[in-house]
Amino acid sequence: MLVVNRFRVPDDDERFRADLQRAHEALAARPGYVTGRIGRNVDDPSLWVLTTTWEHVGAYRRALSSYEVKMEAVPVLSRALDEPSAYEPVDPGTVLNTGVPRSLG
Template sequence: MINRFRVPDDREAEFGERMRAAIELLAGKPGCEAVDLVRNLDEPGLWALVGRWRDVGSYRRALNGYDSKMIIVPVLSLAIDEPSAYDEPQRVGENLPRIT
């Protein structure tokens, strides 16, 4: 998973605190292999939460439950609105557009 965030300078401390809590909770979820908060080198207001999961089901299940709904989901709602699930091409297979 890759979730990107635009964070104004005056909100950086609050963002960091909320992210630390979310990362701590995510890291303890079954199937979480790694989770990191990274900052863009060229655009300091651009951040990304990068997680590596055993499988997509583990990631989606990590968002269930009271603690996740109170800590993780509100943080993820601040993310830039774009797809966030990625995987290795050989595991994805033929990636056809979804019909809506």
């Protein structure tokens, strides 16, 4: 599972960079984390991104509910642009998720 969090940071980017690094470290310490990176847009330096890859959606959701992530990462993640952030891998032959609400039944 791929998670893409984008941020608009018009000023104080050094402080944001440090906060985002701590958030990434907190997420990286959780079970199911595979890899991740922090980036900044080359054309618009106020646009930042944190991408992380997880073994599965459950690992990511459990990571978000951990105490350490709530303390270190959630305050930063709450500044992300309001857009969907969780993506499923699309490899050849992959059966894709359907748009059915998971809370039914």
